[in-house]
Amino acid sequence: MLQWKTEAIEVTERGIPIMDTIYARRKQSLLVYMRERGIGLSLITSPTNVNYFTGFFCQPHERFLALAIDAETGGEKLFMPLLDLPEAEKHVVDKADAVPISDTDDAYEVLQRYFGPAQLESVGIEKEAVSLAKAERLQAALPGSQFEDLESFILSMRMKKSAEEIKKVRTAVEMVEQVVGHAAGLAKIGMTEIELTAEIEYQMRKLGAERPAFESIVLTGARSALPHGTPGPYAFREGDFVLIDIGVQVNGYCSDITRTFVMGDATKEQRAIYDAVLAGNLAGIEAARAGVPLSAVDKAARDAIAARGYGPLFTHRVGHGFGMDVHEQPSVSGSNSALIEPGLLFTVEPGVYDPIIGGVRIEDDVYIGEDGQAVVLTSYPKELIVLGG
Numbered sequence: 001m002l003q004w005k006t007e008a009i010e011v012t013e014r015g016i017p018i019m020d021t022i023y024a025r026r027k028q029s030l031l032v033y034m035r036e037r038g039i040g041l042s043l044i045t046s047p048t049n050v051n052y053f054t055g056f057f058c059q060p061h062e063r064f065l066a067l068a069i070d071a072e073t074g075g076e077k078l079f080m081p082l083l084d085l086p087e088a089e090k091h092v093v094d095k096a097d098a099v100p101i102s103d104t105d106d107a108y109e110v111l112q113r114y115f116g117p118a119q120l121e122s123v124g125i126e127k128e129a130v131s132l133a134k135a136e137r138l139q140a141a142l143p144g145s146q147f148e149d150l151e152s153f154i155l156s157m158r159m160k161k162s163a164e165e166i167k168k169v170r171t172a173v174e175m176v177e178q179v180v181g182h183a184a185g186l187a188k189i190g191m192t193e194i195e196l197t198a199e200i201e202y203q204m205r206k207l208g209a210e211r212p213a214f215e216s217i218v219l220t221g222a223r224s225a226l227p228h229g230t231p232g233p234y235a236f237r238e239g240d241f242v243l244i245d246i247g248v249q250v251n252g253y254c255s256d257i258t259r260t261f262v263m264g265d266a267t268k269e270q271r272a273i274y275d276a277v278l279a280g281n282l283a284g285i286e287a288a289r290a291g292v293p294l295s296a297v298d299k300a301a302r303d304a305i306a307a308r309g310y311g312p313l314f315t316h317r318v319g320h321g322f323g324m325d326v327h328e329q330p331s332v333s334g335s336n337s338a339l340i341e342p343g344l345l346f347t348v349e350p351g352v353y354d355p356i357i358g359g360v361r362i363e364d365d366v367y368i369g370e371d372g373q374a375v376v377l378t379s380y381p382k383e384l385i386v387l388g389g
Contacts, residue, residue: 022164026053027069027076029157030150034071034124039148041115042069042124043138048324049126049154050078051252056091058084064107068115077114079107112141119143124150159321159329160343165253166367169323169345170377172213172255173365176248177380179203180259183218183244187387189263193218193231196244204248213247213254213326224260225359227316227351238264241358242387247326254326256347257378258363261387273352274360274384276308280350281362281382284318288348290372294336301350302334310352319347322365344368 030053034042044050044067051057053067056078063081070076075097080088082100092098099114101107123145125138135147161169182203187196197218204212218231224243236242245258260277262270284301298318305314319332323345330338332346349363365377 022162023053023055026157027074030069030154031071031074033150033153034069037122037148039122039124039150040071040118040120041122041142041145042071042150043067044069044126044150044154045134046126046129049129049158052154052158052324054078054091056080056088057252058087060084063103064101064111066111068111079111108137108141111138116141116143120145122146122148124148126151126154155329158323160341161323161345161367162343165323166345166377168251168253169255169365169367172209172248172250172253173257173377175204175207175209175250176213176246176255176257177378178207179246179248180244180257180380183246184259184261184385184387187236187242187261187263189238190235192236193220193223193234196236197231200244200246204246207248209248209250210252211249213249213256213322217243217245217258219243219359220263222356222358225353225355225357227353227359227361236263236387239267239270240264241270241360243359243361245361245363247322249326252324254322254324255377256322256326256363256365257380258349258351258361259380259382259385260360260362261385263387265386266384267357269357271384272308273310273354273357276305276310277350277352277360277362278382279308280305280314280318281348281364284348284350285364285366285374285376288340288346288366288368288374290340290342290368292340294330294332294338294340294346295334297332297340297348298334298336301348305350305352313352313354314350315353316351319349319363319366321346340368340372342368342370342372 050067066079068077079099082102085100088098089095127149183200219229220236220242221240224241240263242261247256280301283304284297287297287300301318317333321328321330345367351361353359367375
């Protein structure tokens with residue numbers, strides 16, 4: 001049985017940690033963007049984005065977290081809960097750059113002591129990550145500053161994956177595929193959705209996953225026609241579809257895969273639905289290459305399913321980007337005319353959802369390589385597999 005461990009830091013020929021150079025390059029790109037737009041200070045508060053720029057991850061919950069980067073000097077301060085200080089100190093250039101905030105401190109007063117007197121004209125924030133209440137407190141701590149949105153730029157950086165990132169994604173894919181195989185071997189008539197979900201998530205942890213990449217989905221019978229249904233106390237029955245949509249996060253990166261099985265013999269109609277979805281999946285992957293619009297991937301999958309008479313039952317976009325989060329840019333939808341570029345990573349996951357017969361979804365993870373061609377990272381079989389009775 002394969003086992004995974006947290007990735008060790010690699011070292012370059014010159015003895016410089018690779019991860020350090022990755023984070024330095026990312027911060028340099030952000031600094032260039034800030035200087036071009038006259039943004040004096042960036043306050044990055046999304047835990048995922050802080051991780052992206054530093055390698056440090058914590059979930060602050062109601063506490064304060066922010067990576068502050070000064071455009072003029074390139075200096076940074078990492079504000080974090082005091083209880084996370086030992087880990088944070090491993091990810092800053094100088095330990096003095098780590099600013100712990102205790103539960104009795106007012107985080108915004110601490111922030112103001114560092115940056116309030118500077119009278120900054122423009123402060124960059126991720127507007128999607130900042131609540132109105134937090135924005136008001138930031139405005140009070142940094143009076144006279146105008147907020148500029150950094151969200152779209154940071155997400156555009158994250159959208160194009162490096163070779164180092166894809167190596168991590170491959171590890172997450174290999175792990176989740178082993179979990180899918182384990183689940184397929186356990187499923188039997190009478191087992192419930194929630195029971196199999198528990199077995200799946202136990203196996204994820206056993207293999208070394210940091211966490212599920214999202215709430216695991218196991219659905220059976222007519223409930224498999226709920227694209228984002230929640231597992232419940234519903235038992236697998238003879239002739240039911242069993243849809244499993246799961247992912248893991250390992251080394252900070254996600255995987256996302258869906259496979260649909262049948263419990264016992266499939267009917268002619270079930271096989272027709274399955275074959276239509278598989279045709280859509282293969283057509284979407286075939287359309288994915290650099291230089292064509294993302295909408296072409298959606299259209300190819302949708303046309304293949306519509307040609308088999310199931311077009312109205314394919315009710316969502318064909319895919320989405322992923323990486324450090326399971327849903328990132330780009331959106332692979334019929335309305336996205338942006339051109340596919342090398343470095344993009346996204347899912348191709350068409351589905352057909354019949355409210356009586358049930359639903360089928362087949363999802364693969366696709367990377368656009370430097371040559372502009374699609375590389376399918378997932379390899380779990382896609383023929384209709386019959387599960388044990």
